[in-house]
Structure formats: C-alpha cells, structure tokens
Amino acid sequence: MSRAAEAQVAEVAQDPVLIGEGMTGGYGRGADILHGCTIAVERGKIAVIVGPNGAGKSTAMKAVFGMLNIREGSVRLGGKDITALSPQARVAQGMAFVPQVRNIFPSLSVEENLDMGAFLRRDDISETKAQIFDLFPILKDKRRQAAGELSGGQRQQVAVGRALMTRPEVLMLDEPTAGVSPIVMDELFDRIIEVARTGISILMVEQNARQALEIADVGYVLVQGANAHTGTGAELLSDPVVRRSFLGG
Numbered sequence: 001m002s003r004a005a006e007a008q009v010a011e012v013a014q015d016p017v018l019i020g021e022g023m024t025g026g027y028g029r030g031a032d033i034l035h036g037c038t039i040a041v042e043r044g045k046i047a048v049i050v051g052p053n054g055a056g057k058s059t060a061m062k063a064v065f066g067m068l069n070i071r072e073g074s075v076r077l078g079g080k081d082i083t084a085l086s087p088q089a090r091v092a093q094g095m096a097f098v099p100q101v102r103n104i105f106p107s108l109s110v111e112e113n114l115d116m117g118a119f120l121r122r123d124d125i126s127e128t129k130a131q132i133f134d135l136f137p138i139l140k141d142k143r144r145q146a147a148g149e150l151s152g153g154q155r156q157q158v159a160v161g162r163a164l165m166t167r168p169e170v171l172m173l174d175e176p177t178a179g180v181s182p183i184v185m186d187e188l189f190d191r192i193i194e195v196a197r198t199g200i201s202i203l204m205v206e207q208n209a210r211q212a213l214e215i216a217d218v219g220y221v222l223v224q225g226a227n228a229h230t231g232t233g234a235e236l237l238s239d240p241v242v243r244r245s246f247l248g249g
C-alpha cells in the first residue's frame, strides 16, 4: 500500500468496533489475493467497500469473517484479537455475515429461514423476529411461503433478517442489492440505515458504488486486493480520481 493510501486508512479507522488490519492472503495454497488490506467500521456506522470486479472485495469480507486464512495481518472485534476464531465462533462474538451468493435456504419458509438464523440462541427469539417483521413487513405477510419463491429484493430481506436474528453487533453484507431494481435498492439502503441507527455497525460491499457511498460514513476503494482510496463517503464521491476511475465520471 502507498504511504498516502495508508494515511487515509489510518484517518478513518481510529476507534473501530471491527477491523481487519493489514490482511494478506488467498485461497488455499494459491497466490495472495489480499495485499495488506485494511477494512474497519466504527460502532453504529456504515462502512462500504467498492471497487472493480475481482478486486478482492468478497475475499476481504471472507477474511474478516474467518472464512479465509490470512498469512499476515489480524482481525479485531471490540479490541479483542479474533484472527484465530472460526466463523461460527465469530458469530457467537457478535458478527453476522450475509454472503454474496447462496444466502438463504430457498426450500424453507421465510420464517424457518429466520429461525435458522437464531440457531445459536437459547433464549426467546420472538422479540427479535417481531423487530425483523417491523423492519421488513413483507416478510411477515409471506412468512409461510418458501423463501425461494420470493422476488430478488424480498430474498435479500430474508437474508438480512436471518443475519439479524443473531442480534449482531456488526452486520456484514456482500452486495445486498445485487440484481434488484433501483427502487428496491433505495428501500434496502433505507432499511440498512435504520439498522445502523439501532447501534449495529454495517460493513457492506456494493457494486452500486455511487448510491452506496451516499449512505456510507466511510468508503474503501479496493483495487487488486489493496486499499486504493479511503475516505468518508462524501470525500470519495467528490474525489475526481475516484469519480473518473470508479464511479463513471
């Protein structure tokens, strides 16, 4: 990472609830995909990762969630080093992850999907479920329907709802608006803002870069597995280089 890029990252990652710092690694014995990549989010804030296809955005999310062994760097949650923890142990510590693909159980009903999200909980889940139905009323109407029969936007609501069933501190979303219409995208972003207002931190990858940076407290532009540009959403949206290279002018 260049000095300037490093300084930008240090600026926005001062008191993170979650940080993957200096992450280097790849898949199995393959070549490194991430090269000293740092991603962080502060409490109740929205951090957005953007960048070209194949830049390593999903890989960075997997590294932060423990689905990828990093050779260098560390992941800390609430100041605690969790680099060695399995994904399931990270869920128990307050992380939830909605992956880019296969993020629901299509043959199960909407409600069964939500119940699956709470599999680690031994307490009463009815209040959390009611909150999720308040957030996404359509899921209440369709709770007995197979999740696979829902529209793309509704399926993403199921996936987000399922993740929220663990009552996470940090919610990680990989392209939550993939394949949905602009109106549905705006609605989903509004719901994500609502979730952040309850104090849950959001770390999100988005291909709708411009719209996502509009709601981002912090934005990361990743290129070839490294931090290329970092700043507030507003800073990145007004940066001529970022605009020209990544936002279509």
Ligand SMILES: Nc1ncnc2c1ncn2[C@@H]1O[C@H](COP(=O)(O)OP(=O)(O)O)[C@@H](O)[C@H]1O
Pocket (backbone or CB within 6 Å): 027, 030, 033, 051, 052, 053, 054, 055, 056, 057, 058, 059, 060
């Ligand atoms: N499961 C995997 N095994 C090996 N290589 C992978 C795997 N997933 C992604 N890659 C490679 O890692 C690089 C980054 O991919 P990815 O993180 O999915 O990018 P992005 O999410 O930014 O589009 C690409 O070169 C891709 O081919």
Ligand SMILES: [Mg+2]
Pocket (backbone or CB within 6 Å): 057, 058, 059, 100
């Ligand atoms: Mg991806």
